[in-house]
Amino acid sequence: RPVLDLEAIRAQFPILTAKLDERPLIYLDSAASTQQPECVIEAVADYHRGHHANIHRGAYRLSRTATRLYEEARERVARFLNAAEPVECLFTRGTTESINLVAASWGRATLQPGDEILVSTLEHHSNLVPWQMVAESRGVRLRAIPIDDAGELDLDAYRRLLSPRTRLVAVNQVSNALGTINPVAEIIAEAHAAGVLVLIDGAQWVAHGPTDVQALDADFYAFSGHKLYGPTGIGVLYGKRRLLESMPPYQGGGDMIERVTFERTTYAGLPNRFEAGTPHISGAVGLAAAIDWVESIGLTAIAAHERALLRQATERLAAIPGLRIKGTARHKSSIISWVMEDPPIATLDIGTALDLRGICIRTGHHCCQPLMDRLGVTATARASFGVYNRPDEVEALAEALSEIRDEALRRMVRAQSEEIDS
Ligand code: PMP
Numbered sequence: 237r238p239v240l241d242l243e244a245i246r247a248q249f250p251i252l253t254a255k256l257d258e259r260p261l262i263y264l265d266s267a268a269s270t271q272q273p274e275c276v277i278e279a280v281a282d283y284h285r286g287h288h289a290n291i292h293r294g295a296y297r298l299s300r301t302a303t304r305l306y307e308e309a310r311e312r313v314a315r316f317l318n319a320a321e322p323v324e325c326l327f328t329r330g331t332t333e334s335i336n337l338v339a340a341s342w343g344r345a346t347l348q349p350g351d352e353i354l355v356s357t358l359e360h361h362s363n364l365v366p367w368q369m370v371a372e373s374r375g376v377r378l379r380a381i382p383i384d385d386a387g388e389l390d391l392d393a394y395r396r397l398l399s400p401r402t403r404l405v406a407v408n409q410v411s412n413a414l415g416t417i418n419p420v421a422e423i424i425a426e427a428h429a430a431g432v433l434v435l436i437d438g439a440q441w442v443a444h445g446p447t448d449v450q451a452l453d454a455d456f457y458a459f460s461g462h463k464l465y466g467p468t469g470i471g472v473l474y475g476k477r478r479l480l481e482s483m484p485p486y487q488g489g490g491d492m493i494e495r496v497t498f499e500r501t502t503y504a505g506l507p508n509r510f511e512a513g514t515p516h517i518s519g520a521v522g523l524a525a526a527i528d529w530v531e532s533i534g535l536t537a538i539a540a541h542e543r544a545l546l547r548q549a550t551e552r553l554a555a556i557p558g559l560r561i562k563g564t565a566r567h568k569s570s571i572i573s574w575v576m577e578d579p580p581i582a583t584l585d586i587g588t589a590l591d592l593r594g595i596c597i598r599t600g601h602h603c604c605q606p607l608m609d610r611l612g613v614t615a616t617a618r619a620s621f622g623v624y625n626r627p628d629e630v631e632a633l634a635e636a637l638s639e640i641r642d643e644a645l646r647r648m649v650r651a652q653s654e655e656i657d658s
Pocket of ligand 1: 267
């Protein structure tokens with residue numbers, strides 16, 4: 237029995253009903269950005285058509301409406317994450333800015349020379365470089381939890397790395413390069429037992445399963461709208477109230493102050509203190525619409541559908557000779573990464589050949605160069621599935637990959653015979 241009405245879902249995505257070079261688009265790059273359903277596109281357009289004004293300019297009703305829509309979006313995010321209060325949910329540009337906010341604000345206020353920050357080998361550069369930057373300026377050491385060959389975190393090593401010097405553990409809930417689902421509840425519990433705070437990069441999780449920041453007891457939680465069927469340029473940083481209240485502002489400017497004189501400034505309370513300048517109001521409205529949409533389908537049903545697609549993709553790709561799947565963790569999200577070893581085909585060539593067949597995948601290092609080094613590759617090809625993907629699209633990917641391999645083999649044989657002839 238199908239867990240969701242796939243054709244009804246697909247019909248809501250204008251880009252999936254359009255054609256690329258006369259072919260239907262096969263979009264297998266939802267881990268980079270999901271496509272947006274009509275109701276999200278419409279919510280943003282409706283805001284622009286009828287309600288747009290700068291927020292917090294209370295003299296006129298239009299601005300009050302825009303402010304209300306923006307704050308209702310914050311309430312929607314808080315319910316989605318099960319945050320205790322909306323003010324614990326800050327709007328940012330995305331996961332990258334959320335992590336930079338914590339690194340710059342909490343990091344600068346708290347870190348002392350000799351302290352340690354623990355990340356993992358699976359991190360996206362956005363959960364690595366901001367820590368490196370603050371570590372360098374504060375004399376702090378960055379350490380990485382190792383992984384095994386399947387792409388799973390080594391939890392024994394994690395326990396050994398947690399020390400009285402550790403101030404923060406910053407890990408992702410799902411690896412964008414391999415799809416590994418990390419045991420974040422366990423990671424948080426262990427860190428808290430050692431008195432250490434935890435930031436979870438939820439960029440690759442929130443669209444694939446329910447999130448409850450209070451049940452997890454996460455101290456900080458970051459995600460992006462554009463991986464959750466919402467707009468780009470909007471994201472969220474959740475932080476526990478007492479932590480956010482203890483942190484200095486990240487950026488200075490309008491809307492984040494209480495009183496400014498040339499001598500000194502006092503800052504506004506939460507959440508304004510961390511939202512300097514005019515925010516992405518329509519983005520927040522679009523994100524709230526995306527959350528409504530995702531929850532109307534149901535994250536449990538979405539997860540079951542994507543699990544089936546991943547199982548099919550894993551079976552079909554594993555059966556292609558010479559193709560090696562990278563990342564074979566027991567718990568995986570709907571991401572599959574691979575390399576073509578025999579004959580060797582550059583991942584960019586795989587991506588280009590698939591694009592000619594109307595199939596969009598991601599190739600490269602996935603902003604995870606330390607992970608690529610650990611895997612002994614420079615790049616992988618990656619397909620990732622969303623709620624709208626169909627089994628026949630997975631089939632088309634597998635067939636195209638077999639064809640690409642056959643063509644490469646024929647080219648090799650031809651080149652060899654030409655060499656013998658000459
Ligand atoms: N972390 C992970 C695990 C990601 O997959 C991504 C996006 N690829 C990011 C962080 C950064 O997100 P954004 O580009 O939306 O800031």
